[in-house]
Amino acid sequence: MSTPMERAVVLRSLSCTPLVCTRFFSRSARNLLGRLSPLPKRHRAIANLHTRSLLRHHLRAISTSSTRPSIQLRKHFSTLSPRAIATPPTQPSPEVVGADDEVAKKLGFEKVSEEFIEECKSRAVLYKHTKTGAEIMSVSNNDENKVFGIVFRTPPKDSTGIPHILEHSVLCGSRKYPLKEPFVELLKGSLHTFLNAFTYPDRTCYPVASTNTKDFYNLVDVYLDAVFFPKCVEDFQTFQQEGWHYELNNPAEDITYKGVVFNEMKGVYSQPDNIMGRITQQASILLALFPDNTYGVDSGGDPQVIPNLSFEEFKEFHRNYYHPSNSRIWFYGDDDPTERLRILSEYLDMFDASSAPSESIIQPQKLFSKPVRIVEKYPAPEGGNLKKKHMVCLNWLLDEKPLDLETELALEFLDHLMLGTPASPLRKTLLESGLGDAIVGGGMDSDLLQPQFCLGLKGVSEDDIQKVEELIMNSLKNLAEEGFDSDAVEASMNTIEFALRENNTGSFPRGLALMLRSVGKWIYDRDPFEPLKYQKPLLDLKARIAKEGSKAVFAPLIEKYILNNSHLVTVEMQPDPEKASQDEATEREALKKVKASMTEEDLAELTRATHELRLKQETPDPPEALKAVPSLSLSDIPRKPIFVPTEVGDINGVKILQHDLFTNDVLYAEVVFNMSSLKQELLPLVPLFCQSLLEMGTKDMDFVQLNQLIGRKTGGISVSPLTSSIRGKEDPCSHIIVRGKAMSGRTEDLFNLRDRTRGARSAMDIWSIRNRWNHLCLGQTLWVVSQGCKKGRYTSLGARALLCGMQNGSRDRDDMEGVSSVQLFSCCLVFTFLIEVVLSLVGGGSEANQVSYSQGDGVSVSEEVNRILQDVQFTDQKRFKQFVSQSKARLEARIRGSGHGIAAARMDAKLNVAGWVGEQMGGASFLEFLKDLGKKVDEDWDGVSSSLEEIRRTLISRNGCLINLTADGKNLTNSVKFVSKFLDLLPSTSPVNYVGKAANIYDTGYELNGSAYVISKHISNTWLWDRVRVSGGAYGGFCDFDTHSGVFSFLSYRDPNLLTTLDVYDATGDFLRDLEMDNDTLTKAIIGTIGDVDSYQLPDAKGYSSLLRYLLGITEEERQKRREEILSTNLNDFKEFADAIDAVKNKGVVVAVASPEDVEAANKERSNFLEVKNVLD
Template sequence: MKRNIAYFFLVAVFAVFTACSPKEKFQSGEKYHGFTLVEKKFVEEVNANCLLFKHDKSGARLLKIAADDQNKLFNIAFKTTPQNDCGTPHIMEHSVLNGSKNFPVKSPFDILIKGSLNTFLNAMTGADFTTFPVASMNDKDYFNLMHVYLDAVFNPNLLTDPKILQQEGWHHELASKDDEVVYKGVVYNEMKGAFSNPGRELGYQINKILFPDNTYGVSSGGYPKAIPQLTQEAFVNFHKKYYHPGNSYILLYGNADLDKELQFIDKEYLANYNLSNEKIEIPMQKPFDKMKEAEKTYAVADGASTKDKTFLNMSFVAGEGTDIALSLTFDVLADALVNHESAPLRLALQEAGIGRDVSAYYNSAKQGVFDITVENANPEDKDKFKEIVFSTMKTVAEKGFDKTMVEGILNRMEFNMKEGNTPQKGMMYLLQSYQSWMFADNPFPGLEYNKPLEEAKKALTTNILETTTTKYLVNNPHALLMVLKPEPGLQAKLTAETKAELKAFKDGLSEEEKEKLIEQTKELIAHQKKEDTPEAMATVPMLELADISSDIEWFDIDKKNISDVEVLHHNTFTNNILYSNLYFDIRTLPKELIPYAELLSSFLGKLNTENYTYGELDNALNIQTGGFSTYTTTFLENHSDDKIIPKFAVYTKATAEKAGKMFELANEIINHSKLNDKDRLKELLTRHQSRVESNIKNYGLGYAMTRLRSYYSTYGAYSEKTSGLDYYRFVTDLSENFDTKSDELIANLEKTAALLFTKKNTIGSVTCDEKDFMAYTTGIKTLTSNLKDEPVSLNNWKFDFKKKNEGLKTASKVQYVVKGYDLKKLGYEYNGKMRVLNQVLSTDWLQKQIRVIGGAYGGFAGISNSGNVYFASYRDPNLSETINNYNKTPEYLEKFDADAKEMTRYIIGTISRMDGPMTASQRGKRAIQYYFEKTTPEELKTERAAVLSTTPEDIKEMKKMVEDILAQNAICVYGNETKVNENAKLFGKVISLKE
C-alpha cells in the first residue's frame, strides 16, 4: 500500500536468538525501567520477537523488534496534525535538529553527518506524522545517535532561539537600505522546488478540496505562499503540543541490548515527564453529498505550448489506513483497473486518445484516497474522461476482473512482501506499522501482513474487487474530478506578486525598522558563519578511529562457462531466489543507434510477442517471476573515462523452481517481441515520452549534472544520448512525428535488437547459492541456444567535447547550479584521500555557504574515482552567488584547519559512506561491478587506508587541484526562466525547455 509520506528530508540515506533473548527475559505485564510490557509475540512475517511497551510515567509507546540484525534502528515519531499551510511540522522536523540542551551546537545533525557510522540518518514529515529514524551497525554509535535524537526532539534550542526558525523556515532578509527585501529559508526554498513539480501542485489542490475540515486538507510540508505566515510563538506552541512523550511512538529494531535501551530512554528522558492531557486526534472528514469538480493551473515557461499538458484526476475518499486488508485490496484494484498493461481503464483511455499516460494508487492515510491520474491530456477531455472512468468501472464491476491478471498482481505483491529486499529492514517495518499503531493503537496489524494478504487473495475466488469498485468508487459521492492545466508565464506572475508584496512590506517599514531588519540580517548571517566552540563540540558524542575496522568487505565472483557463454556467479544465500542479469554490450551498435538501445529497454516486456499478447505477457511475468525489467547501465574499466563499457541488461528474479519459466519468458521477450507493431509502438512511445518529460520537470539537478559532464567526458556524452536532454529531444521528436518516422523507428529498433542479442555478445550473471545454481544453468542453456551465434565487433565511438555552459530555462521556482570538470584531464590522479576532501566540502563548506547561509535545500560536491568532480546546489534560490561560493573553495581549503577530533569526524563520516548493510542481491550487483570495472581487493584496501590516514595537510594540499578544476569554468544551470535570463552573461547559451 502507498504510505502517506509527503516530504523526505535526507541529509546524506532472519532472526536467530541468543540464549538471553527477549522471549525468555521479558514477560507480559512486568515492569522494566519505567516501562510495562503490554504484549509480546513472535511475528512470523518479520521472523522476530516483538515486544510492545507503555512508559508508565510519560505515556510513551515503544515497540522492540528483536531481530538478530546488526543494522540497528532507533526511531521516534509523533502524530502531527497541522491546521494550516505554513508547513509547521516540516519546519519543526528541520529545526529540532539545530541544537538542544545537552548538545548546544548549532547543528548536531550536521556534526553527525560529518562523523558517525550511521547507515541511515534521516527525518521525515508525512501528512499526519513526523518521524526521526537513525540506524547504525556499531553499538556505540547507535546509542550516540539515539541520545542526540532524543535530546533534539524533547529539548530543542528552537524554543528560545528564533534564529532557528529564521534559518530553517523563513525570514525577511535585507542586506542594505538600497537592496530589495527577499524571503530566505531552507524549507521555504525546498518547498518552492517541490511545488515546481506539477504533480505536487495537483496533490495539494486535490487534498484541499477533498478534506476542507481536517488536517489532510493542508500541506504539512508548507505551501510557499503560506510559509511566511508562521510566527515564532505559533512555532513554539506547536512543539509544546505535539512533541510530548505521550504523543510519541518509539521503534527499536535490531540486536541491541533491550534492557540497556529501555534503561537509557527512561533514565535520560522519559522519566522527566508526566502524562499529558493533550489528545491528538484527526476528525473524520464529513462525506460529500455529490462529487465535486474543480479546475486549477500550474506554471509552464512563458511561450510554452499548452497542448497535451493538462492533468486529469479523479479521486475518491475511501476506507481507512487501519484496515490493512482493504488497503491491500485497493492496491490490487489500482493495478487491475489501471496500472496493468492491459488494465481495462488504461485500454479505454488509450482507445479514446485521452492523455499519454495513466496511473492509479491508493494512499492509506487515516482516511484513504484512491487516485486516478491522466497526464498529458487537454482540458476539453474532462467530460469524456469522467464518462470513461465511470463506464469502465461499472462494466468491470458487473462482468468481473480478469482472474489471471489478478492472480499475477497478487503473486507479485506477495513475492515482494515476503522477499523484503532492503537492507534497512527497520525502516521497512516502521512504515508498515505506523498507521495501525497511531490510529488503532496497535502496531501488529501492519507487520502481520499474512492474514490481510489472505483476505486480499480472496479476489481470486470471490467478487471482492468488484464489490469494492462499486461501493467505494462507483457509488461514492466523496469524490473529486480535477483539471490541472498549464498557464504560461504563471511563475513570472507569481514572482512579480511576491516582489510586490515584499516591496510593500519594505515601504511600510520606518527607517528605524529598516535598520533593525538590516541588523537582524547581519546577526543571522554572523550566527550562521560562527563556529561552534570546542566546548560545545565536545558534547556531541563520537567514535574513535580505533572503532573503525581497516578491513574491506569483498564480494567474490565465480567465473564459469555454460555452453560457450560467460556466466558470473555470486554464491550467497538468497532464500531460494535467483537474481539474474543478462548483459549485452552496447558497443556493438553504431553511434547513431545509442539512443535506440535506451528506447528498446523501455519497450521490451510491454510489446506483443509471437506467443503472447502484451497483457498475457504481463500476467505471465507477474505469475512466474518476482520482477522483470530491461535497462541500460555503464561501467568504466579501471575507472577510466576512455574505457566505457555500456551494457543492455535484462533483469529477472524468481524462485529456483520457476527458473525454467523465467528464462522461457526472457527468451520470448528478447527473441520474439513484435518490434514492427506500429499501433503498440505508438502507445508505448507516447507514454514513454510523457514520463521522460515528467522527469525533466522533476529532476532538474540530474539533467544539469549529465549535461555538464557531456561537455568534457565520454561517459557524460554517452549519458546525454541515453538519459539526458538530448535523449528527451530524441524521444519527443519521434513521438511528435510518429506517422512519418515510424518506419525508421521500426527499422532502427530491429537493427538494434539484432546487433545486441547474440550469443557471443552475452554475459550472464546470477546471485544465488550453490544448490540453486543448477536451475539457473538449465535455464540459461536453453535461452542462449536460441540466440544467433555470430561474430561480435565492438565500436570505438568518438564524441566531440565542447564547453557549452548552458542555462536551461524552465518554469522552476528554484535553481540547480552545477560546476565541475575531470581531474584526470588536468593531470591529477584519484586517491582515497579525495573521499575525505569530498566529505569536508559537502558537510562543512558547501553545507554552510549554500544551504545554511544561502537558503538552498542542499549544497554538496562529488569526486569519483573516474575523475569526475562537481559542485552542485539543490532547490537553490540563488545562481551567481552560488557560483561565486564554489569559486571561493580554494580560499577555504588554504585556510583549512581541523584538530584531531574534527579530522576524525570527517574520516568516520567518510567511512560511513563506504560501508553499509546490503541485501544478497545488492552484494551480487556490487560483485558484478567489481568484475566489469576490474576493481581488486588490493585497490579497495589502498583506498581505505588512504581515507583512514588523511590529515589536514592532505586536504590543504588538494587546493591546487580544486583551483584548476574551477578554473575550467564549466557550468550548467537548470532554473527559473527569469533568474536565468537575469544571469545570461554567465552562459555560452540560454536554452528554453518549453515545458
C-alpha cells in the same frame, strides 16, 4: 528537505530510483509491504549518499552531498543518508527474547502485550511508560541493522508549515548537544545506515539506524535530546533560518523572503503534479477532498502562508505535541532490549503525563453528499501547444472511517489488478486512449486515517477533459460488470505475495519498513502488531477468491467505494504561462508593502538582523560544542573492506560470476550483453527498445497476454542499459542487463505445478533439469521473480542510474512503471529459465544449450521464452508512440523538479565519453530526440521499427555475454571517440535554480588517492553546506568526484542564487588551503567516509556491486589500497587537493537549469556569461 509530493529524483541517478531507488513495486504492493508508501515526501538533507551510495563507492567511488532530493512519496521526507542499501534477510537462529518484565517495571515500563511475529522472525513487546503513557514497541531479532524511531502526532491547523519547519529545526542543536547542527556532525563521523526525519500530513517521525551498537546508541541519544529539548524553541534565529525571515542587506534594497523551508516549498509549488496533489488534499479550495480536518491544510507549508507563522506559534506547537504522552517509540534489531528501556527511562522520567494524546486525535472527514469540481491554474512555460497541457484527476475519499485490514488488503489487491502492470486493464485503457501522455493520481493510497483513490491523465487537450472523466468512469463500470482475467488475478497474487515474503526494502533497513508499516495504524490508536502479520489476511483473501471468484470479491468493492461514492473531487489543472510571474509579482508587492510600513529605524534594525543571522551561520561552532557530539574512533572501524565472495567460471563459452551469500533462499541473477557494436545514432532508441521488449506482443499473443505470461511464469523480466566510465580507459563500460530474482517456497506445489494453458510437468522432468544444472544451483524450490525498472529516463553516467533503478521494482505515481509478479519454480528451473532467456535472445546455440521440459502440448520452455523475447514484434505503431509520449512527459516533469540532474548529465557529457553516451539516452539530448521521434513514428514507422530490430540483432548476442548469480552456497559503444558538439546551457522555467560546474581534474596531473573520498565529503558537509545551503538558502549543495573519468562536479539544488553559488564553487580551493582541522574533526571525516564506502547491502546488491567492479576492472588489491589511503588521510592531503580542484574554477564547464530572469540578470552582470537553450516548450 524534499517536498510533499515528491518521489526520488536522486540527483544524477535518473534511470530508476534509489538504490533505492528506487526501484520499487507498484504503489499498492508497496503499501502492503509498508515499504516506501508510508514514507513522507520530503527530506531534510541526504547529506551522504542517497540513491547513488552503492554506485558511488563500489562503482564511481566518490559522491557526497549536503542534501539530496528524496523519494517522492506522499508526505514530507527528510532523509539524511540512507547509506544502508538494505538490511539482509534474517538468518535462522535461536528464538530471541525481550527484556525481563521485572527489570522493565523497575525502569518504569509496563508490558502491555507480547507476540512472536513469524513473518519477520521477531519477538515484539509493547510497553507503556507508567508515568507519561508513552508507548514503546521493542522488536528483537538477529538483524544487526538496528533501528530506532520516535513518532509524534502533529496535526496542523493551517498551512504555515509548522510541522515541517519544526522537523528541520529540532535537529539544529539541543540541551546536551548545543552546536548549530549536530545532525551534520553525526553524518560526518557516524556509521549510521539511516538518519532521517519525516513530516507527514498528521505526524512527524525521527528514525535512525546503524549496525554498530555504540554508534546506534549515540544516534538514539542525540535524537531523543533533539526532540524533547531542542534549542530552536529558545533561538529565534533557528526559526528564521529554517522557516522564514525578511532579508535586507541594505536599507536601499528591496526586502526578500528567505528560509530553507520557504524556498523548498516554492520549488514544490512550482510543479503541476505537486499542485494537483495539494488541491485534492487541501482546504485552500473550499470543496476539496478534505475540507473539514487536518488533511485540508499543508503540513509542509504553502509559500503564500508560511510568512504568517509566528515564533510564538512555533514554540507552542512543540510544547503541545513533542511530549512523551503523544509519542510512539520503536526499537528493532539485535541489541539488548533492557538497554533500550534504560536509555528511554532517562528521558521519559523527566516528564509527567499530558493531554496531548486527546488534543492530537485525527478527526475523520465526513463523506460529501454530492461530487465537487475544482479548476486550478498551474505555472507553465511559454511556447508549445498549451491547449494540450491540461491535467485532470478524479479523487475519491473511500470511507469516512478507517478500513479494517482485510478490506484494505482487498482494495490494495484490486488497485494492483487495475493499475499495477502495463497490461492492467484500467491503466491500459487510459494510456491507449490517446487522450493524455501519462497517468497521474497513482490509484489507492491508504497511508492516512482514511484511504483515497485518485486517477487521471496529464498532457490532455482542453477539449478532451470530459472524455477522460467519462473514460475512467466507464472503465470502472466495465470492470465491475465483467471482472478480471484469471491469469491476471494469479499474477497479481504472486507479485504481492512474493513482495511480502521477500521483504526486500531496498534502500531502507527492514526495521524501518516494519516500523512505518506498524506506525501507520498505531498512530491512530490501532493495534501495532496487526500490520506486521500479513499471512492470515492474505490466505483468507486467496481462499475467498478461490471460493467465490474474483468478480464476486472485487466488483462490490468497485461499486461501493468508487462508483456509488458521492465523495468525488474532480480536479482540472489548466496551464498558465503567466502564473509564475504573477505569483512572483504578488510576492514582490506584498514585500513592498511590508517595507513601506517600516520606519528608517525598522529598516536599520532589519539590516542589522540580516547581517547578524548571516554571521551566526558563518561562524563555526566552538570546539567544546563539537566535542559534545558522540563519535566513534578509528579503532572502531574495520581495516578491510567488506568482502563479497566471487567465483568466476564458464558455461558453454559464457562467463559466469557466482557469489555464495546467505540470501534466505533467494536467487538473484543478472544476464549482461555487450553494447560495444551499437551505432551511435541508435543510442537514443535503447531505452525505448528495452521497454518494447517487454511491452509489445509476439506473433502469437498481444502484449496483455505476454505480460500475463511473464507474470505467471517468471514474475517479470527487466531490461536496462548500463553505461559508466572506467578509470584509465577512454572507452566506457556499456551493457544491456537483464535482471531477475527468485525465492524458495512451496516444494510440494512444485511437483504439482500446472500451467492451465500448457498442461502438467512431472517431477522427473524437473529432476532432469536439476541434474543438468546442479553445478550451479541448489536444487531448492524458488519463487521466480524479476524486478521492473524504469525506461526512458535521463542519466548522466548510466551506471549510477541503472544501479538505482535495479535495486527494487517500482511504479511511479506519474508513469506507474516497473511491476513484479511471481511464479513458483525450482531453483534449477529458475536459472534454466534465465539462461533460456539469454539463448532465445541470442537466437539459438547448440542443442546442448537448449534446456526444455515436457508440457502437456509439447511446448518447451525455450519456445515460450523465444515467444517472450526473440519473437517480440516491433509492429505496434500506436503503442510505441505511447512509449514516446510517456517518456517525454516523465522527462519534462523531472527537468522541472530535478534540474540539478540534467545539469550534472550535461556536464558529464561535455567531459567524458560515458557521460555523452548516457546523456544521449536520458538527458536533454534524449528529450530533443523524443520531440522529433513522435513525428517520425507517424511519418516513417517502418524506419523506426527497422531500427529497433537492428538494435536487437546488434545487442543480443552471446559474444561478450556475462551471467551473474547471487545465492546461498552459488561493455554502449566502446569505440565512441568524441563528445557531443552540441552541448550548451539548459534553462528551466522554475522559480529556483540548479547550478553546476565541473572539470576533469586528471587533466591537471592529479592521480587518484583515497583521501579524495574524505576531502570531497568534507567539502560537501562543511563548505558547501554552510555557504550554499545555510547562507545561500538553497535546498542543497554538494560535490561529486567521478574517479573513473576524473570529472569533479559541483551542484546545487533548488537554489535561489546563480552567480553567488558559482563564486562559492570557485573559492573551494582557497577554503582547502586555509583549512585548519583538529584530530577529532579529521577522524569524524574519515569515519563518515568509511561508513559510506561500507554501505550495508542485501546479498543481491553485494553480488551486483561485485559484478560492476568486475566490469570496471576494480580489483580487491585496489580496494584495499584505497581504504588504507582513506584511513591515513591527513590535513596536508586537503591542502594538496586544492590545486587539483582549482581546475574547476579555471577550466570548468558551467551548466545551470535556471529561470530566464536569473539568466538574464547573470548575463547583465557578467556579459554573455551564459548561453541559453530552452528545452521545455
